[in-house]
Amino acid sequence: MDAAGAWDKLTAEIREVSLLSGAAASLAWDQQTYMPKGSGGLRGKQMSILSRLCHERAVAPQVGEWLDTLGAADLPEQRQVAIRKLRRDYDREVKLPGSLIERQALARTAGFEKWMEAKTAKDFSIFRPALEELLAISKEKAAAIDADRHPLQVLMEKYDPGVSIPALQSTFARLQEGLTALITGVGDAPARELGGHWPLEAQKALHTDVAAALGYDFATGRIDPAEHPFTISLGHGDTRITTHYYEDDLLAGLGGTVHETGHALYEQGLPSDLFGTGLDSAASFGLHESQSRFWENAIGRSLPFFEWLQPRLDARFPGNGKQAVDLYRAANRIQPGFIRVQADEVTYNLHVIVRVELELALFEGRLAVADLPDAWNEKYTKYLGITPPDDAVGVLQDVHWSSGAFAYFQSYTLGNLYAAAFLATLRQDLPDLDDRVRAGEFRPILDWLRDRVHRHGRTLDGPERVRAVVGERDYVEDLLSYLWSRHGALYGLTRPA
Ligand SMILES: [Zn+2]
Incomplete structure (x- = not known):
């Protein structure tokens, strides 16, 4: 032939x-x-x-x-x-x-x-x-x-091709050191809970407003409740979001929806004209996660975003009494907790580091499954200073291992690192970014991501794609300086030299 x-x-x-x-x-x-x-x-x-x-x-x-x-x-x-x-x-x-x-x-x-x-x-x-x-x-x-290479490395190449375990370990070590300094600086600053009671029907309506404003196409998508939020694509032309609503916690559910919307925007922007070539899919899980983290944190936890959101919140929850700054402070409280998906954007990465270290131990035969809960609790005590009271908020909290998805967790922190590098680069290209967000003009941001990331599908592996967009940058430094600039200001801290 x-x-x-x-x-x-x-x-x-x-x-x-x-x-x-x-x-x-x-x-x-x-x-x-x-x-x-x-x-x-x-x-x-x-x-x-x-x-x-x-x-x-x-x-x-x-x-x-x-x-x-x-x-x-x-x-x-x-x-x-x-x-x-x-x-x-x-x-x-x-x-x-x-x-x-x-x-x-x-x-x-x-x-x-x-x-x-x-x-x-x-x-x-x-x-x-x-x-x-x-x-x-x-x-x-x-x-x-x-059989000749590290089993976790072999598995990781399916999700994050181009990422090596030794490089990951040194990146994570630097990041952990920098994050710990920030978390220690924040110390026991009082938690800034938003509080309130948020009826579910109005939350659903608000989530729809937000996802649509960010650019999610409801003609080829929908949002449904699920135990563990996820986004799934059934092919070009059907990308679905699931989320979890909490009556007493507006921000937890909303953050989840914005996160999943970020994933869905990537899927909806993939090159359907390359259907059949194998190039029409996402480049890597880390890159996928960079899209969700970018919208969830860089945009969705910013003060300009909450300034845009406030009138929409008031329309859905008349008389709720919350100001944009209340939302901003509550969304950015730094407080070690047990649950990864509810973690703030600073401690979040420590949750990931715990899981990656445990997977390494499991695959290297240094840890038996039976000893996993104890090893989990020890690491939480050491890295986050808290000890889970039971397995449900400890080792059983994530769905991933229940489907045999090992070598997956690193993609979350890779996503945070890539998102920080994207934000730094986007700010150069779109100097009035904050004003755009405050005005609800999300389209130029989406266009920027579509042009540089989404439309290229899998033509480059994740790390290569990021480099093609941002050039040679130190992503650990990008993430730490972004976190310090937001949270240093909120908590009155100066980054140590
Ligand atoms: Zn995600």
């Missing part, structure tokens, strides 16, 4: 596999939103078959042959890039036996159910056997792909 024929066959096949995995995504969305509690067994079987089908088609010998033909052909540059990325995916995936993929899909469904049950009972031991199985499967996967 000639190169043109191979290209047509390959892209047609990729399109079909993408549509199939989009169908699996719609089942996953349903599972975490509206599926009846007792239907998990059936759903597990459905998802297991779909993931096996996707896997079998993605690694079929003919796909390898088309890639061989195209790898040797003289192609336009963008197609060469596509073939390199697809080859990398193929070489990775082809080493995984279908039986392992299927076993993982079943273990994920069982893991999610056991995790929910354990969290409700505040008892890790209920989840432990499922987690042991998920960890064993992940280790087998890593060994099947490349």
